[in-house]
Amino acid sequence: MGEPEGQLGEVVAALAAGRTAAQVVDAEGRLAWVSEQMQLLAGVAEGTDLGIGRHLDEVLEREVWNDLLTSEAADTLRHELHPRLADPTTTPLWVLSLDLRVGGRHRTVGMLGVTLRHPDGSPLGAVLIYAPLLPARVIALVTEGDEAMFERMADLSAPAQRPAAVVFADIDGSGPLSRRLPTPVYFELIRGVTTAFDELVARYGGIVGKHAGDGASAYFLSDSHGSDAAAASAALRVVQELPGVVADVVAGLAETGAEVRAEDCRMNVGAHWGAGLFIGQIVTGGRLEVTALGDEVNECARVEQVATGGQRLVTKNLVERLDDDTAAELGLRPRGLTYRMLAELTRDGGASSGKAERDAGSLAVHDLG
Template identity: 25%
Template sequence: MITSKQLLELTGISRATLNNYISLGFIPKPQVMSPLGNNNSSTKRIGFFQDEVIERINEIKHLKKNGLGISELINYFKTKGLLVYKNEEKNHIDTVNNVTMSLDSINCPSLMINYNFEVVWLNDSVKKLIWNNKLKLDDNTKLRNIFDVISQANFFLKEDTYLSLIELFVFLAKTKYNKSQIESTIVSKTSTILNIISNAYDKDSDFDSVRGVLLKEIFIETYESTSNIYNIAITTFREGILLVFVPIAEYSDSIINYLSRRDLVIKELLKNKIPTLTSFAVLVTDLQSSTRICAELPANEYFELINEIWTSLDPIFRQFYGTHGKHVGDGLVYYFFPKPDSSYTFNAVQCAMMIKNEMRKINERWKIKKGWLRDLYLNTSIHEGQEWLGTFQTSTSIEFTVLGDTINQASRICDFARFGAIWASKKLMSQLTFDELSKVHYGVYRLNNQNQQTFISNTYAQVDTLIDLNTPKHDKLKEIATLSITEIQSISL
């Protein structure tokens, strides 16, 4: 008998191809046992194949070289009675157009992490597999770092398995961050976990790739004498990384086909996203005098203007890692979340300034196009807080939303802003580092002794000192009467 590693070396095929042949019934699944007949429970068990499998794989390669496709190979082996699985449905479940499959129907242990490497979703199967149903997951996203979470499995997983999982997540993390950035995300910075990560960072890891899905084989063994070989299918999205632990005997190309359909998978994941308590910055922006502009323009031109604004701004929000919250009429909301490699509050500040500059260009284009003197302004506010993040879903869409006073206050600050100004809360500005704050030109206008408006840099003011709240049209601003805010005029980078 030979190991899977030896089989791959002798036949020259990839592990993904081997797994595909097993799922199609071309070759039998491996027998999982200890090396050299060693039945010691502490010895790592691996998969073995009969020597005849080499001949079968070489036969498949010969037939494929002669032009036979997968369906023809199935019929060939079926006619000869050589398929390992006799159930026709098993062999034909694979189809690229299979859209009925879901994470629930796969029924494999699965979890998703964001690019802060915080757990944002996981199913009951993975809780059982990795943590023996004893995982304690905090509401605060900062306490859901995957390395902290995995450390809770140390009592249940054998050491080799535990280290293999740490190495897997380190490999995924180091594609975006250096070693110190990875370590900075960890809450429980014990010497043990830091040493493990440091050692794992310098190791290489081998992955197969099928239709954009990474595959990594891992042997999972517990102190309760359970063990199995899993193919971990890894899919990346803008929102994070999904890992599906597929038992080697259940591996199917249909699973890969489903996971490669990112649009379907991410929609399902967002529906099940765990509400989390998280720090964030929020940017609210609104087109000033939109009702009057709508009245002055033909309907098709008004929608052309709005679409041009949002289309032009979208790349800027993406550049600064903004997450789309909602899009109501002429305004929008974007969220900025903590990241190991950048400041979420400074990202919001830079984004606000760039959209202001972009809006000036749009304004000039429409002045030329319409020959009018009207100026177009996007009034913007940015605020910071800690609130519950979740999703609202309808039959056709999924929308990120944050519950709490932070959003309401940001909306009121935006209502206060006029003529394309950017107003930020003192709370947000206080989250900037000294170096970041030194790059921002901010302050408020005050009346001097000559009753003239003078800009006082590096200062804040309560809303009720900047506007007459007794005027009926300002009633809704009473909600933020005592909130300290400042106007951001420019950034020096």
């Protein structure tokens, strides 16, 4: 069965253009169309038989829809839809609250149903549109984020081992800076730096990790970028450009009269490669974030802790993921770089950290600064 034609086809075209999670059934209650967004919500693979052309009662028994809709939701849908298709006197607009299983978790969503009729009142079909049950101001807040990054985060609902580059960064000497600046000014500075970091990560196809105080982290997955080399390149691009975007934040704050200079806000950075990080979502009542676990994450944190005075320490493991083309795009000559053991930096006046030397002292690092 192909795409619906006639008036039902016009409805489908409008829904497709609106990027809605929706289904369309015809006058006989047969599934006529499923939007791309609905398929993504259900997590179906390309080419999956969705039951197009089959009666909805049969369709809802299929595994793909059983996995998405709870049995109570499917029963509610049946009991509400069929009488509305058959009786032209029913209200054409109706709303249900349904429980879905998304990413292994139950989520309550609103379903807006619209029954469609021909000019003579005979049934044409119905549209079923699924949307979150959230206040408008909460939805507006969510839409401020980077859509592409949210999609990358959505792809990680099932935790798994994934190769990725890791970046950690924080402000050098933030303690004295926080005491010197008025608290509102320091808050604006941290908010500006955090926003700049997140925007830079999003620009290069990464995923923002945890923020803690003035610290930030990010992951660049091979799966998202298509290769290890591309993921490593994206991470290194962020490391290269971070000082510039932070300097812009500081300059903007100084223009408001704040006594802050670029040298007051140098970013210490550590960047490393993890061949088999365990990466996935953490979703609670108060947050949605992606986190990564593995030895290389801990090592990267130690590298960043050793960096001082705005050093940008990148590991040999990360740089050697680059191929000739990605290295040239970054302006790097990997064959000409030299490295030092992280333990040497702690002994030569870098940030002293027994944990850093113990956990990552043997790592070879290069300062991109």
